[in-house]
Amino acid sequence: MNKLTHINNKGDAQMVDVSDKSITTRIAVAKSVVLMQPETLALITSDQHKKGDVLAVARIAGIQAAKKCTDLIPLCHPLMLTKVSVALTANTEESSVEIIATTKLDGKTGVEMEALVAASVAALTVYDMCKAVDRGMVISQTQVLEKSGGKSGHWKI
Structure with missing residues (x-):
């Protein structure tokens, strides 16, 4: 039997009810890497790219994406984020840009999806801005690195 046949297609998808959860400070950190x-990478770090400051544009794109997560992921709760930061670091040894996104709020549900979306969209923005000069770029290692808050407490890779 095909494993995909177990998918429930009854249309009963719903957001998780978080009304009974406690309000706690919730933080998530996610990463993505563009090889x-x-x-x-030299074009990016020397600010010689024709499209402008790749890292600054990607940083803003990631922040905007975190705020729009509920519009992109169908069952995500709309959240009042209190912090979104996106840090992009050039790694000349691995010829990559590492993206670290951090999201935070005081609320009843976690912010992992917002951090993942921020890191992913920042990576996609680097790719989009540089694809004309490097069609072989690879986006990888998109993952949650750390989360805290809520009943499950603190978790870190």
């Missing part, structure tokens, strides 16, 4: 040619 590229050394020449592409």
Whole structure:
């Protein structure tokens, strides 16, 4: 039997009811990495890219994406984020840009999806801005690194 036949197609998908959960400070940290040619990374780090400051644009794109997570992921709760930060770091040894996104709020549900969306969209923005000079870029290692708050407490890789 095909494993995909177990998917419930009855249309009964719903958001998780968080009304009985306690309000706690919730933080999530996610990462994504864009691997590229050394020449592409040199264009980015020397601010010589024709499209402008790739890292600044990607940072803003990631922040905006975190705020729009509920519009992108159908069953995500709309959240009042109190912090979104996106840090992009050039790694010349691995010829990559590492993206670390942090999201925070005081609420009843976690912010992992917002952090993952922020890191992912920042990576996609780097790719979009650089694809004309490097079609072989790879986006990888998108994952949650850490989360805290709520009943499950603190978790870290």
